[in-house]
Amino acid sequence: xxxxxxxxxxxxxxxxxxxxxxxxxxxxxxxxxxxxxxxxxxxxxxxxxxxxxxxxxxxxxxxxxxxxxxxxxxxxxxxxxxxxxxxxxxxxxxxxxxxxxxxxxxxxxxxxxxxxxxxxxxxxxxxxxxxxxxxxxxxxxxxxxxxxxxxxxxxxxxxxxxxxxxxxxxxxxxxxxxxxxxxxxxxxxxxxxxxxxxxxxxxxxxxxxxxxxxxxxxxxxxxxxxxxxxxxxxxxxxxxxxxxxxxxxxxxxxxxxxxxxxxxxxxxxxxxxxxxxxxxxxxxxxxxxxxxxxxxxxxxxxxxxxxxxxxxxxxxxxxxxxxxx
Amino acid sequence: xxxxxxxxxxxxxxxxxxxxxxxxxxxxxxxxxxxxxxxxxxxxxxxxxxxxxxxxxxxxxxxxxxxxxxxxxxxxxxxxxxxxxxxxxxxxxxxxxxxxxxxxxxxxxxxxxxxxxxxxxxxxxxxxxxxxxxxxxxxxxxxxxxxxxxxxxxxxxxxxxxxxxxxxxxxxxxxxxxxxxxxxxxxxxxxxxxxxxxxxxxxxxxxxxxxxxxxxxxxxxxxxxxxxxxxxxxxxxxxxxxxxxxxxxxxxxxxxxxxxxxxxxxxxxxxxxxxxxxxxxxxxxxxxxxxxxxxxxxxxxxxxxxxxxxxxxxxxxxxxxxxxxxxxxxxxxxxxxxxxxxxxxxxxxxxxxxx
Numbered sequence: 001x002x003x004x005x006x007x008x009x010x011x012x013x014x015x016x017x018x019x020x021x022x023x024x025x026x027x028x029x030x031x032x033x034x035x036x037x038x039x040x041x042x043x044x045x046x047x048x049x050x051x052x053x054x055x056x057x058x059x060x061x062x063x064x065x066x067x068x069x070x071x072x073x074x075x076x077x078x079x080x081x082x083x084x085x086x087x088x089x090x091x092x093x094x095x096x097x098x099x100x101x102x103x104x105x106x107x108x109x110x111x112x113x114x115x116x117x118x119x120x121x122x123x124x125x126x127x128x129x130x131x132x133x134x135x136x137x138x139x140x141x142x143x144x145x146x147x148x149x150x151x152x153x154x155x156x157x158x159x160x161x162x163x164x165x166x167x168x169x170x171x172x173x174x175x176x177x178x179x180x181x182x183x184x185x186x187x188x189x190x191x192x193x194x195x196x197x198x199x200x201x202x203x204x205x206x207x208x209x210x211x212x213x214x215x216x217x218x219x220x221x222x223x224x225x226x227x228x229x230x231x232x233x234x235x236x237x238x239x240x241x242x243x244x245x246x247x248x249x250x251x252x253x254x255x256x257x258x259x260x261x262x263x264x265x266x267x268x269x270x271x272x273x274x275x276x277x278x279x280x281x282x283x284x285x286x287x288x289x290x291x292x293x294x295x296x297x298x299x300x301x302x303x304x305x306x307x308x309x310x311x312x313x314x315x316x317x318x319x320x321x322x323x324x325x
Numbered sequence: 326x327x328x329x330x331x332x333x334x335x336x337x338x339x340x341x342x343x344x345x346x347x348x349x350x351x352x353x354x355x356x357x358x359x360x361x362x363x364x365x366x367x368x369x370x371x372x373x374x375x376x377x378x379x380x381x382x383x384x385x386x387x388x389x390x391x392x393x394x395x396x397x398x399x400x401x402x403x404x405x406x407x408x409x410x411x412x413x414x415x416x417x418x419x420x421x422x423x424x425x426x427x428x429x430x431x432x433x434x435x436x437x438x439x440x441x442x443x444x445x446x447x448x449x450x451x452x453x454x455x456x457x458x459x460x461x462x463x464x465x466x467x468x469x470x471x472x473x474x475x476x477x478x479x480x481x482x483x484x485x486x487x488x489x490x491x492x493x494x495x496x497x498x499x500x501x502x503x504x505x506x507x508x509x510x511x512x513x514x515x516x517x518x519x520x521x522x523x524x525x526x527x528x529x530x531x532x533x534x535x536x537x538x539x540x541x542x543x544x545x546x547x548x549x550x551x552x553x554x555x556x557x558x559x560x561x562x563x564x565x566x567x568x569x570x571x572x573x574x575x576x577x578x579x580x581x582x583x584x585x586x587x588x589x590x591x592x593x594x595x596x597x598x599x600x601x602x603x604x605x606x607x608x609x610x611x612x613x614x615x616x617x618x619x620x621x622x623x624x625x626x627x628x629x630x631x632x633x634x635x636x637x638x639x640x641x642x643x644x645x646x647x648x649x650x651x652x653x654x655x656x657x658x659x660x661x662x663x664x665x666x667x668x669x670x671x672x673x674x675x676x677x678x679x680x
Binding site: 044156157186187214215216219254255257258260262268269270272274 | 390391392502503504505532533534535536537538540541559560561562563565566586589599600601602603604605606607
């Protein structure tokens with residue numbers, strides 16, 4: 001199914017301007033998303049994953065700005081577009097589902113009225129057309145269309161997230177960007193929403209960029225995985241490969257951070273320490289202060305992304321493995 | 326030197342059998358009046374007829390989805406809400422018999438609570454020391470002066486894994502990560518020398534990578550300080566990691582309870598089975614999701630008799646519509662489930678005789 005490249009992010013660098021100079025939140029990130037592909041972006045709080053997503057969607061507001069790089073979407077660079085040009089694409093060609101639907105939906109208007117606003121921004125449909133399409137997308141996400149008349153507070157957390165996804169589907173965009181849409185939900189609602197997103201994706205063929213801190217969540221749903229740490233991509237590759245044989249110690253740490261419900265009970269340690277302050281990064285490899293496999297060179301030498309089989313890994317352990325393979 | 330080594334000589338089962346449970350609830354219920362208007366008679370049954378025990382040095386997990394009544398349970402035990410009916414007994418004494426400020430303070434220091442959101446539960450304008458020192462002043466008359474209190478504050482901060490304690494105490498909440506803040510939440514509770522800590526979703530706001538560290542803190546506090554925990558969560562995998570016993574709540578009822586390993590290895594209630602299926606586990610293949618996973622939890626407003634899970638249940642039979650199932654003992658010791666199909670008891674057979 002995945003064929004041509006829909007989104008091409010090249011050397012994207014995002015900085016936050018601060019009184020003490022710019023702080024880099026995304027350093028030279030490259031990312032390709034093909035048509036109909038599900039790409040997971042994982043990492044801890046403060047690793048730059050949400051910044052990356054906002055930069056792709058052109059939703060950054062000062063002090064954050066794109067310092068370098070391009071975001072090619074359908075072959076056009078989103079970074080240099082004007083707001084007016086972007087508005088023509090938003091909702092229609094790509095849409096964004098935010099982390100907290102309670103905050104993303106307007107509390108004082110009904111769900112249906114908000115759908116109508118999004119449609120009216122692009123098309124001059126009749127009331128009946130708007131109604132028909134609204135009912136259609138609500139059915140797609142499994143909410144009774146009667147809730148078009150409901151206000152956000154009248155819906156449960158899971159239903160609000162579904163309503164947000166319904167809104168993102170109004171024009172059946174090519175790309176939907178999701179920022180931890182399930183993190184406010186409990187395990188059962190989370191699982192059911194994930195299954196639903198995957199089913200809709202198969203039905204409608206849109207591509208998804210899915211940001212989460214819970215690596216286990218995307219294991220069964222994403223095609224490719226991007227692991228971020230301290231503003232950098234540290235590992236990128238097919239999801240299954242990354243899960244079966246993580247090649248960066250940080251990915252391995254993330255994978256071993258959650259307890260299993262099967263098999264023997266083993267004591268876990270998680271990843272000791274906390275992600276670094278982006279304004280005061282460690283020398284050499286940014287992960288070295290927390291890394292269980294740290295070597296002397298890691299303190300001074302900054303690793304690049306080295307190819308390891310199907311994946312790319314930013315770890316000196318894999319330096320030169322390209323020549324070997 | 327620590328209580329661990331002293332108690333290790335005595336078999337734990339014998340100790341547990343000899344004493345009354347640390348905390349016990351008997352047919353505990355809490356209903357809320359809902360709906361507009363003064364004349365509204367509709368009641369939401371948040372907690373219905375829950376009988377449970379927590380023993381000394383025991384970690385009990387209370388698992389359920391949003392709206393299952395698990396947080397209401399915590400608030401009942403913390404005396405935020407008064408029970409509609411039923412009773413809570415702490416060390417054999419009913420909480421209804423606590424009179425006066427001294428008794429109340431005593432109970433609160435014995436059973437403190439740790440909250441879900443470490444970003445909202447610490448006062449941003451005070452240093453970490455402030456909250457801990459206030460608690461010590463109020464609840465620890467044995468500490469004579471500021472110096473002793475400070476020493477104790479350093480001790481509890483270090484007990485939850487934050488070092489050096491003296492330096493941490495001088496920090497403001499904004500200088501700390503979510504995981505560190507939540508450790509401060511535990512340190513505050515620990516300062517009261519508690520018997521039981523009520524931990525209401527203590528890790529759900531934190532990154533997956535640091536959750537395990539907090540769960541390890543809970544296990545250590547039990548080990549070294551002899552504290553019991555009621556660990557409230559919707560994540561049954563983390564419940565497995567730390568708890569000795571697990572109780573599964575659905576729609577205000579406890580639907581299954583037992584030793585954690587028994588319940589997870591052989592779940593009997595269809596809801597427990599659903600919860601287990603929903604856990605994302607990259608090491609296991611994706612199981613087919615049932616229709617039940619789609620449905621929403623029930624709003625338990627003026628419920629009619631019958632099983633509250635029946636609308637989502639793949640096993641539902643006629644009896645489930647008519648008779649509320651109660652916990653029935655199962656084959657494994659201490660394992661109970663409330664299900665007409667998988668744990669048939671006298672009430673279910675009576676119902677089938679009627680129909």
